Amino acid sequence: MKYLFxxxxxxxxxxxxxxxxxxxxxxxxxxxxxxxxxxxxxxxxKTYTLNGGGYNIWFNRDEFQFAYKKLKGDFTxxxxxxxIGYAKxxxxxxxxxxxxxxxxxxxxxxxxxHGDGLxxxxxxxxxxMDMRDPEDEIRxxxxxxxxxxxxxxxxxxxxRVAKKEGDPFEIVGEHEMDLPNEVFAGIFICxxxxxxxxxxxxxxxxxx
Numbered sequence: 001m002k003y004l005f006x007x008x009x010x011x012x013x014x015x016x017x018x019x020x021x022x023x024x025x026x027x028x029x030x031x032x033x034x035x036x037x038x039x040x041x042x043x044x045x046k047t048y049t050l051n052g053g054g055y056n057i058w059f060n061r062d063e064f065q066f067a068y069k070k071l072k073g074d075f076t077x078x079x080x081x082x083x084i085g086y087a088k089x090x091x092x093x094x095x096x097x098x099x100x101x102x103x104x105x106x107x108x109x110x111x112x113x114h115g116d117g118l119x120x121x122x123x124x125x126x127x128x129m130d131m132r133d134p135e136d137e138i139r140x141x142x143x144x145x146x147x148x149x150x151x152x153x154x155x156x157x158x159x160r161v162a163k164k165e166g167d168p169f170e171i172v173g174e175h176e177m178d179l180p181n182e183v184f185a186g187i188f189i190c191x192x193x194x195x196x197x198x199x200x201x202x203x204x205x206x207x208x
Contacts, residue, residue, distance in 0.1 A: 030104055082201050
């Protein structure tokens with residue numbers, strides 16, 4: 001009887017976690033943002049609502065909300081992204097991220113869409129190192145891309161975007177990274193202002 005009760009509790013917990021994180025294994029704030037974030041998954045619409053603060057994803061450390069899954073080897077991440085509400089900060093950020101750890105200073109590479117339409121592939125080469133100056137970012141000339149894709153192929157990371165679902169992908173850029181075989185990969189939001197909470201929805205999430 002006790003064994004059956006334990007199994008039932010585990011099942012209920014697993015179901016609740018699945019409803020909260022969907023395809024991802026977990027979520028939480030990276031760093032210690034002043035305003036705490038959250039990830040809410042709607043099982044009916046298969047949509048994630050990301051709520052996040054954080055001063056930035058830049059310099060030698062990061063603060064943001066992250067829904068993630070551990071992945072090994074090569075993979076392709078694809079999803080639709082859209083901010084909710086007026087842009088309080090032009091450089092609020094959403095997108096895909098691949099990270100070697102959950103430390104705020106970890107090596108990572110991210111496919112980023114900003115509130116002002118800037119679309120970039122950006123990275124941190126070594127733990128605790130500042131992110132690159134703008135001239136070292138890969139900047140796309142288009143704006144308001146709805147679909148963001150990030151592919152890992154060996155050491156090469158490739159970012160692609162499309163204006164809407166069904167449109168052909170355009171390559172924003174690619175970069176080689178010395179990441180471990182197993183990484184944390186997922187969707188994120190950062191408000192770019194420690195005193196502001198930003199919100200976005202993410203849907204059609206695919207991990208292949």
